[in-house]
Amino acid sequence: MKAKKLIPILLAVPLVVALAQSYFSPSELEAIKTGGKTYADVFLNQRPDQALCSIHRNRLPGDLLPKFLEEQRALIKYPQSGKLMGDWKKGGAIFNNLQKANCFSCHFGSPVHLGGDVGPSLEKYGLKRGQSEAVQRYTYEVIYNSWAYFPCTVMYRFGAQGLLTPEEIADVVAYLLDPESDFNTKPAVGSK
Amino acid sequence: MRSKAWWVVGVALLLASALAQGSPDPREEAKRQKELLLQTAGILPTELVVQQGEELFNRKGPSGKTMAECDFGLGKGVLEGAAARLPRYFLDTGRVEDLDGRILTCMTRVQGFKPSEVRRSEVVAVAFYIASKSTGHKIQVRLLFPQERELYALGEKLFYARSGPRDVGCATCHVTYVGKRAGVLPYADVLGKDKSWTHWPAYRYSNDQIWTMQDRIRACYGNIGHPQPALYSLPILALELFMAYQNNGAVVEEWPAFVR
Structure with a gap:
């Protein structure tokens, strides 16, 4: 039995x-x-x-x-406040830190460091796209889990792998999207 | 000798920092730096390390033997072209060994040093010397023994693996993003046209580093926030065998190389 x-x-x-x-x-x-x-x-x-x-x-x-x-989408979590745009100044410190998010190494557009060209240029990201809920959500989700949009891409899965908290990701979203952000008001290093 | 080495290094650093702005092709730039250094100092850091390696090669160990008593793959004391045929399986140890590992075997098994007495800087210097005898030779690595085939397969898998909190892996940049830039240098086509296996051991003038491929692989992992494999470990050896085999037939332009 x-x-x-x-x-x-x-x-x-x-x-x-x-x-x-x-x-x-x-x-x-x-x-x-x-x-x-x-x-x-x-x-x-x-x-x-x-x-x-x-x-x-x-x-x-x-x-x-x-x-x-579907599995990658299921990993995405959002800030408790529900706000997808946080503090752009904090976001800039994360974006431009080699040890932290290291975004500038692959993406062009930072006013602080010369960017690379492994990823698409993000120059004046917010000015070109506006700040609609759809743009905020897309930007947040790609940073949180790039594999939910681009399976197996080289970009780190910042939220899904616990490299950044949801709040920190919202700060980076603000750095990219806020029209007041240095990212959108100052020229990118290397821009012509 | 020692003070001269430091002076040369100083000149190298000055040149490097003065010329760091606006560098086009890194390999052309390295050639230019090398010429300038040769003109001003009269000798290259690579040559100094090779000399040091030769002295160590001819030094007697506790057993009274020099490294000329060791077989680097082509017979006792034969160095001409030996490094271009490594890594390979050795019958006496029953292991696949690369240049670094074979030097370690020579120093411990033949020369009688205790493993703890072997200094990494000495292994690297001897590697520079032995590699210098393969300049102009073709890379000829074979997969004859099962141990070689197993390690090759592991190296290939490691090369294509995605791992760690950043999901990194060699191929993700060195295959998919060849020529693209993250940081200062464009990604080399290590399996293809860049023949990266033939670039190490090398003196790296931008950081004043004297490195073999083992050090280079460890730095690759470190640069992308991935834990590094230990020196002389199997994963390093596996990646080396995979890369060397992929570059089979490539001519060694100059060993030790002079790179950015």
């Missing part, structure tokens, strides 16, 4: 393991452990969505996209 009950469970175990799709095999993880604990932990704790992007080399097959996007 007991053994009979166990059979479906035993059958289900390998199935669940297969569904989780780990990227590295157990023997590969053993080799990675020689890199030291802090290095190895990152791979031992690789998230299923990271594994999926690794397996497909950042190009997810179309049939996986709907579920992937």
Whole structure:
């Protein structure tokens, strides 16, 4: 009786393991452990969505996209106040800090640092787009979880990975959108 | 010798800071810096490190043996072209080893140093010396032994992995964003036309660093906020074997290289 009950469970175990799709095999993880604990932990704790992007080399097959996007959307949380635009001055300090959000390294448009060109230019972001609720929401959500819009993109998932709080993300949204923000009033470093 | 080295480094830094503005192609810029340094100082930092490495190579260890008693892949004491064929599997250790690792093996197993006595700066200097004997040689790395094939497969996986709180990975920039810029330098096409495997070991004049590929890989991880693999560890070796194999056939322009 007991053994009979166990059979479906035993059958289900390998199935669940297969569904989780780990990227590295157990023997590969053993080799990675020689890199030291802090290095190895990152791979031992690789998230299923990271594994999926690794397996497909950042190009997810179309049939996986709907579920992937839905799961990424579900990770997005909003500030308790409900306000998606916070303090642009605080946002500027986050945007222009290499250790914090490091936005300027990839995006052009900062009046403080010369921007890179890995990501699209954000020059005068707010002046071009206005401050409608839709623009605020889109900007907030892309920063919170870029993979909800661009699966497997290089951009950090600031909110979903806990790199920034919802309030900090709202501050960055304000830095980009507020017409009074230095980002929109001062020229970008390197602008012609 | 030591004071001369510092003087050269000082000149290098002055030149680097004076010429840092408006640099176009980093490789052309490095060539220009190298010429200027050679004209003013008469010797390059790379040459000084190679000399130091040669002295260490010929130094006797506790066992009374020099490094000429070691096999770097082409037979005892044969250095010509040896580094261009690393990493590779060695029958005597039963392991795949790169230049750094093989030097470590030589110093401990043949020369009789205790692992704790081996200084990293000495390993790097010897690596510079041995690598200098492969200038003009073609990269010829093979996947013959199962250990080599396993490490290659791991290196390829690590190269394409997304991991850590920033979801980073080598290929995400060095394949997808080749030529684009995040920070000062454009991303190199490390698997393709830039043949990055042939750029290390090198002297990096912008930061006055004397690095092998092991140091370079660790810095890559560090720069993007990812924990770094330990020196001489398998993940570093795996990435090296993968990159070296991808650059097979590329001619080593100059080892040690002189880079930005």
